[in-house]
Amino acid sequence: MTEPVTEELLDLTLTVNGVPRHAKAPARRLLSDFLRHDLQLTGTHVGCEHGVCGACTVLVDGQPMRSCLMFAITAQAHEITTVEGLGTIDSMGPVQQAFTECHGLQCGFCTPGFLTTITAYLEDHPHPTSDEAREAISGNLCRCTGYQNIVKSVLRAAEIKAEIRAEIRAELAAGTTAEVDGA
Known part of the structure; x- marks a missing residue:
């Protein structure tokens, strides 16, 4: 044996x-x-x-x-x-939030791959067009949707990320002003 x-x-x-x-x-x-x-x-x-x-x-x-x-x-x-x-128990990441708002998923099986792909894409392409969003997700398959809500989710995620960047800039500017005023 x-x-x-x-x-x-x-x-x-x-x-x-x-x-x-x-x-x-x-x-x-x-x-x-x-x-x-x-x-x-x-x-x-x-x-x-x-x-x-x-x-x-x-x-x-x-x-x-x-x-x-x-x-x-x-x-x-x-x-x-x-x-x-991509998020925490208490707070979804921007792409997760966008998928929720735009109903970008159905059965959810493909969703993790879309979320990670889109997260990386938006780091290099913060202001995509609809056509660019379609191209960005073209390597991921979903058998439940016609992709339209996923494309909307990409565009909404870009908006959410832009809002977050604007809030951070405003907080930094306020902090800089407070430091100067307090000095």
């Missing part, structure tokens, strides 16, 4: 949603499986397992990546953001 082959576990150190993590994983463990099964972050969904649908999209150092196509070990020393890291 042959002994069962056990796969070697590799040490993995990475940051997930702002928290340093240390774990062990087999060399061939996919990042999507590592996040879902090892770290219990089940917001990252696995749809096609071929990198086509985008449901498993996470941010790796701020860039959208298909976690079903990456081995977990390739995330070594990188910063991973999952849908759970």
Whole structure:
């Protein structure tokens, strides 16, 4: 009788949603499986397992990546953001808020991939047009909607982010004035 082959576990150190993590994983463990099964972050969904649908999209150092196509070990020393890291229990992130306001989801299975993709897109494109928003989400599939409310969500998220930036600028300006007046 042959002994069962056990796969070697590799040490993995990475940051997930702002928290340093240390774990062990087999060399061939996919990042999507590592996040879902090892770290219990089940917001990252696995749809096609071929990198086509985008449901498993996470941010790796701020860039959208298909976690079903990456081995977990390739995330070594990188910063991973999952849908759970886009907001908090008490406060949704801007893209999450926009999806809620604009009814940008139906069954919700594809939503985590859209949220992470759009979050990254808006960092580099703060004022998208409708056509640009459509192009930005073109790599993510939704089988429930006609995408119109998702496009509206992208545009609304851009507005929300602009409002937040304006509030921060106003607070900074008020703080600067108060410091000058108090000096």
